[in-house]
Amino acid sequence: MKHIYTYGGQSARRNLTVGCLVANKATGKRMTQVTAFDAEEAAAAAEQQIDTLTIDCDKIESVRAAAPHIFVTAAQYMRQYVTEDKALGGAIDTMAKGADAIYSPRGLTTIERIAREGISVQGHTGLFPARSTQFGGLRTVGKTADEALSLLKDFRRLEEAGAYSAEVECVAEDALVEIKKHTNLVLVTIGAGTAGDIILSYMADLSGDTEYPPRHAQAFGNVGSIRKQLSAERSRALAGYRTAVLDGTFPNAANSVSMPAHELETLREGLDKLQPVHR
Numbered sequence: 001m002k003h004i005y006t007y008g009g010q011s012a013r014r015n016l017t018v019g020c021l022v023a024n025k026a027t028g029k030r031m032t033q034v035t036a037f038d039a040e041e042a043a044a045a046a047e048q049q050i051d052t053l054t055i056d057c058d059k060i061e062s063v064r065a066a067a068p069h070i071f072v073t074a075a076q077y078m079r080q081y082v083t084e085d086k087a088l089g090g091a092i093d094t095m096a097k098g099a100d101a102i103y104s105p106r107g108l109t110t111i112e113r114i115a116r117e118g119i120s121v122q123g124h125t126g127l128f129p130a131r132s133t134q135f136g137g138l139r140t141v142g143k144t145a146d147e148a149l150s151l152l153k154d155f156r157r158l159e160e161a162g163a164y165s166a167e168v169e170c171v172a173e174d175a176l177v178e179i180k181k182h183t184n185l186v187l188v189t190i191g192a193g194t195a196g197d198i199i200l201s202y203m204a205d206l207s208g209d210t211e212y213p214p215r216h217a218q219a220f221g222n223v224g225s226i227r228k229q230l231s232a233e234r235s236r237a238l239a240g241y242r243t244a245v246l247d248g249t250f251p252n253a254a255n256s257v258s259m260p261a262h263e264l265e266t267l268r269e270g271l272d273k274l275q276p277v278h279r
Contacts, residue, residue, distance in 0.1 A: 001069065007119065008096030016051060016071040018101065018120045018164055021186045025197040033073075033188055033200045039066035041203050046070045052198060054103060054188075057094040064098035073122055073165075073188075074099035078106070078130055084113045091119050101165065105130070108161040115162025122188065123163045125154040127170035140191070142175035151175070155183040167200065168192050170216065191216035 001013045002020070016024075016031075024031055031051040036042035039062040045053055046067035055063050057074035064072065074094045081087035084106075091102045091114045101120040104111050105128070114121045126141045128134075135141065142148040151171065158166050165186040168176065173193025180187055180195060189196025191214065201217065204210045208219035209227065244250035259267070 006096070006098055007092070008098070010098070012098070013069050014071055014100065015069050021052075021071075021198070022164070022184075025186050030194075030196075031198040033198045034206065035200075035202045035204075036063055036067075037203065039063055042067040042070070045203075054200065057090065057099065057102070060094050060097045060099050071100050072098070073101040073103050075103040076105065081106075084110050088113050088117065091121070092117065095119055103167065108157055111158065111163050112161040120164050121162065122165040122167060123158040123161070124167045124169070125151055125158070125171075126168045126192065129169070138170075140170050140172055142172040142179075148172070148175035148179055152179040152182055155179070155185050159183065159185060168196060171195075 001015060002017050004012050004014055004017060006012050021031070033052040033054055034041075034045050034050050036045055036053045036055050036059070038059065042053055042055070042063040043066040046069065050070070052071040052073060053063065053067065054073045054075055057076055057080075060072070060074050076087060076090060081090045087104060087106060087110050091104075094102060101122055102114055103122045103124070104114060105124050108123075111121050111123050127138065129138065132138050142151050151168075155166060163185065165188060168187050168189045170191035171189070173195050176187070176189070176192050176195035180197075186198065187196045188198040188200050190200040190202075202210070204223075205213050205217035206219065207221040207223040208225070209221075209223040210217065210219075211224065213219065241250065258264075
């Protein structure tokens with residue numbers, strides 16, 4: 001466990017630092033990263049010794065409270081911060097709340113702007129789903145030598161902009177094995193085989209909670225089926241409740257409280273003596 005100060009100046013401890021990630025890359029030590037969309041998922045990942053999390057930057061406070069020691073990359077999204085000024089302001093605010101790095105899907109000038117403020121920033125290369133029309137649809141990138149060399153140019157541009165890392169999505173594994181030798185970026189990969197320094201999986205995919213998972217995903221659990229069972233059991237309970245109310249079997253004596261018999265008799269006598277309020 002490493003002792004650090006956060007970007008906001010708070011004393012904290014982390015399982016890993018950016019320096020650790022860079023050192024692990026140099027030694028070839030493979031690391032894990034999963035998404036966490038709420039505090040419960042973050043706590044579960046930390047408990048199972050997942051190395052790093054990637055989260056929506058809006059979730060940083062709840063995730064940090066639930067998993068105080070795990071390395072967290074907080075992701076900005078395309079529609080969230082439209083201008084460089086807003087992206088920078090959002091990054092500073094998120095880092096001050098306990099993030100360890102910022103993921104930005106925007107251009108090199110935005111990444112450079114964030115990095116200049118001493119913030120560890122991660123870019124994106126390979127397939128970009130939000131821009132998939134530019135790739136001719138959802139497909140693997142880097143299956144030709146020219147395209148693989150173009151990826152390397154992307155890595156170098158990110159490095160020049162000040163990024164320490166890149167998320168690399170849906171890239172031919174053997175291409176990435178070769179071109180990663182020529183970059184110092186910590187590569188967080190999804191859909192790129194075993195070539196990454198950090199292997200990223202979505203929590204829903206690895207938990208078996210995605211009905212139609214992508215080809216690169218693998219389920220290690222059965223959450224989806226269990227969720228369907230829970231839904232079916234809830235429906236069964238609701239149907240039983242409605243039937244019982246309508247046929248008068250609920251509520252019943254076991255669900256109700258009665259007055260002592262003598263108190264009930266006293267109540268009835270008192271009610272009989274009441275005079276009408278209006279004549």
